[in-house]
Amino acid sequence: MTRNPRALPDERSVPSQPSPLLPGTPQRGPSRGRSDLTFLEMGAVTTLFAYTGFLLILLGANAAYLDPANFIEIFRSEDILFALRLSLTTATIASLLSLAVAIPVAYALSRARVPWRPLLDALVDVPIVLPPLVMGVSLLVFFQTPLGRAIEATGARFVYTAAGIVLAQFLVVSPYAVRTVKASLDAIDPRIENVARTLGCSPFQVFWRVTLPMIRSGIVAGAVITWSQAMGLYGPMMVFAGTTRRRTEVLATSVYLELSIGRIQMALAISLLMVMVALIALAVFKRWAGPGRWL
């Protein structure tokens, strides 16, 4: 590159390494000292600590209220361990399924020429608006219709089965996946995809090599939110899949059942287990699928 000698040095081309000319300079980078916090930042940081502090106090209170014996008991209980495994499996499958559907749905809403797009866009959000319990009732009703019965007659059983859990979770959480994926799709500069076309990529290659990598953060966010939602869901499952021990009982249902018979300590122990499992799973997932180096 022909550098004009009078040209100002390009800030971004200067490597952000400590200057060898200034030994001992604190390597603070562009960030300011703590005393420079503005009122806005102070307000925001205060709110952050107050909020997370409240959550920690909440968890701490639960843990304090807990009888350690209960916590040990849940690890000895085959029923609870089964529910844990079922919760993890169904939530993971439901999350993957919802992403598999959300990506094409979001793509169609964001890119394709669809008639009645605003209407379809609103329809996608219906499960968010409805109470999850109602989704369970709707599913139960659906499988009483001729179409529903025909589906069950093929051998694909949903009512009162683990497959039903996945179906209910999928229906409730997929709008969240559509929203996060569509938000990242909408943020892509269409010129990037256009250039790839002119370079010689087919529409499918553009999707695979350009669009998909660029919505990665949206997909990751969608996976996190759908999985967490699916883990915590119990309303529609109780109606549609039942609460049979070692068959269709998931952890969230267990919490509800323990509460309903007054075993609050047991309910809290299971809740705490859910929190721990979720935190570990999300931390591992985010580390594995986190943003690329380019962000």
Place this chain on the structure above:
Amino acid sequence: MGRARKVAMTGGVALSISGLRVDVGTFALRDVSLDVPPGVCTVLMGPTGSGKSLLIESICGLRTPQAGSVYVAGRDVTRLDPAKRCMGYVPQDYALLPFKTVRENLEFALAARRIPRSQWPALADDMLSLLRIEHIADRYPARLSGGERQRVALGRALLIRPDVLLLDEPLCALDETTADEVMEELLRIRRRFDVTTLHICHSMDEALRMGDRLAIMRLGRIVQTGTPQEIFQRPNSLFVARLLRLPTLTVGQIREDGSGRRRFYIGATAVADTSLPPGNAQAVIAPEHMAVSAEQPLSGDGIAVFSARILPDPTALFRPQLRLEGELNLAVPGLYVGRQWRPGTEVFVSFPRAAVHVIADEPFIDGQL
């Protein structure tokens, strides 16, 4: 690739557009015809929203025309898939893949062209060194300056050995010093590849340095084409004269005398014959034929003389011109204020009547000049 490479080495191919119509919502390109001869750079100018980018997208095949045709090297590509054309498209914000490094961005073009992977390193290295960006090969676009991104986008477009290079305001996001460097770079690259180019720009400086020919667009149409000199001397409408910000544009009237002779008057002085209808009109005076003097010159038959006063003009520090007020209200380019001509000095301006080009008046529409 073989064909494209051979062509690129033998002087580029021609781009020929005729009667193109592209509808996009309420806007449309209408009856656009444009020929770009092999190896020539045509600069496309026009106000924002005149359809320049849309025209380039249509040439790339990213928009489907409702009528008309696009020929590249004599081949009809009007209905051809963008991937099957060979267009070097550099869009306005460069559109680099943010998740790939500079080298990977270049290799992406090679992959898209199905060039064997074994050739990628050599081809990418060649392009990196040609554009003098070897030192940033492993950086991500977010870590590049505007000029560097511009070079990467240009390199990516050139790697496919394009039939036609389409540059959509390649310098608009750059500061002036960087823009100068990139302009030199573009000229060097164009000499090297001899590639037919369509180049959108807003700046006069850029248009004159880069363009062998100019095409002026307005509201989805091409309103004038020609060499820069032709268009600067004889803009075919007030719109073009205003777009090019011609300094010698001046207001006057066309009056008809008893014998039916129509002449263009500045104030009380008739300066040119015209066939345009009587009424308000404007004229452009060829600046190279204008003379400014302190003494009143002899007003011969073919010479018009006006008196005027020199106005202060801070921009004259880098763009020499005399801004005048009086019988003549315009700017004479190429003369330094202050050295000989101080603000407030009374001067005489003379020019041959043949240097006057009369243009019909038209209403000033905000946003469309």
